[in-house]
Amino acid sequence: EVQLVQSGAEVKKPGESLRISCKASGYIFTNSWISWVRQMPGKGLEWMGRIDPGDSYTNYSPSFQGHVSISVDKSMNTAYLQWSTLKASDTAVYYCARSDSRCDSWGQGTLVTVSS
Amino acid sequence: QSALTQPRSVSGSPGQSVTISCTGTSSDVGGYNYVSWYQQHPDKAPKLVLYDVDRRPSGVPDRFSGSKSGNTASLTISGLQAEDEAEYHCCSYAGSYNLIFGGGTKLTVL
Numbered sequence: 001e002v003q004l005v006q007s008g009a010e011v012k013k014p015g016e017s018l019r020i021s022c023k024a025s026g027y028i029f030t031n032s033w034i035s036w037v038r039q040m041p042g043k044g045l046e047w048m049g050r051i052d053p054g055d056s057y058t059n060y061s062p063s064f065q066g067h068v069s070i071s072v073d074k075s076m077n078t079a080y081l082q083w084s085t086l087k088a089s090d091t092a093v094y095y096c097a098r099s100d101s102r103c104d105s106w107g108q109g110t111l112v113t114v115s116s
Numbered sequence: 117q118s119a120l121t122q123p124r125s126v127s128g129s130p131g132q133s134v135t136i137s138c139t140g141t142s143s144d145v146g147g148y149n150y151v152s153w154y155q156q157h158p159d160k161a162p163k164l165v166l167y168d169v170d171r172r173p174s175g176v177p178d179r180f181s182g183s184k185s186g187n188t189a190s191l192t193i194s195g196l197q198a199e200d201e202a203e204y205h206c207c208s209y210a211g212s213y214n215l216i217f218g219g220g221t222k223l224t225v226l
């Protein structure tokens with residue numbers, strides 16, 4: 001069974017850095033891309049970008065390019081989403097998903113709250 | 117890259133059919149047969165219900181069907197059930213390894 005298990009909720013202050021994780025199991029990790037998707041409170045889903053765990057190739061939505069960084073640790077079957085400088089507008093639930101042309105398995109979501 | 121356009125809400129009575137539209141451009145919906153749909157109940161992760169326009173993952177009832185014409189894709193749910201009440205999101209491949217979502221549609225079962 002494919003499973004994506006994300007790290008727990010975070011509360012941060014503006015300007016702080018953060019890395020959240022997504023641990024995959026039940027399939028060959030390097031065979032499928034991992035996407036990150038944002039859902040702001042009461043809003044729809046926004047595709048942020050994705051990574052090929054095989055070679056760490058990434059591509060980002062223009063809306064998120066330069067503000068977040070996606071990486072993987074193949075030895076841990078884990079993907080990461082990282083911010084160097086958080087803003088209050090980054091408050092949202094973040095999902096990881098196994099994806100190619102579709103997102104067929106999703107993590108449970110990680111709530112990130114950024115507030116002074 | 118603007119989000120795909122979905123109606124904010126639709127509704128239907130149990131047993132009826134509803135259709136949710138998803139309009140994009142020739143660079144996404146119209147350019148590829150890679151439209152997928154997701155069901156999301158409150159405070160839950162999204163769940164894939166259709167992919168490649170009209171294909172159902174294992175376990176999804178055949179009450180869920182999909183189609184596409186030009187730059188608009190559609191999800192139809194027939195024989196509405198109370199458990200179908202949820203938010204529905206469309207998604208399309210947009211070239212260059214990019215995906216794009218719609219704004220989401222709230223389905224209310226009356």
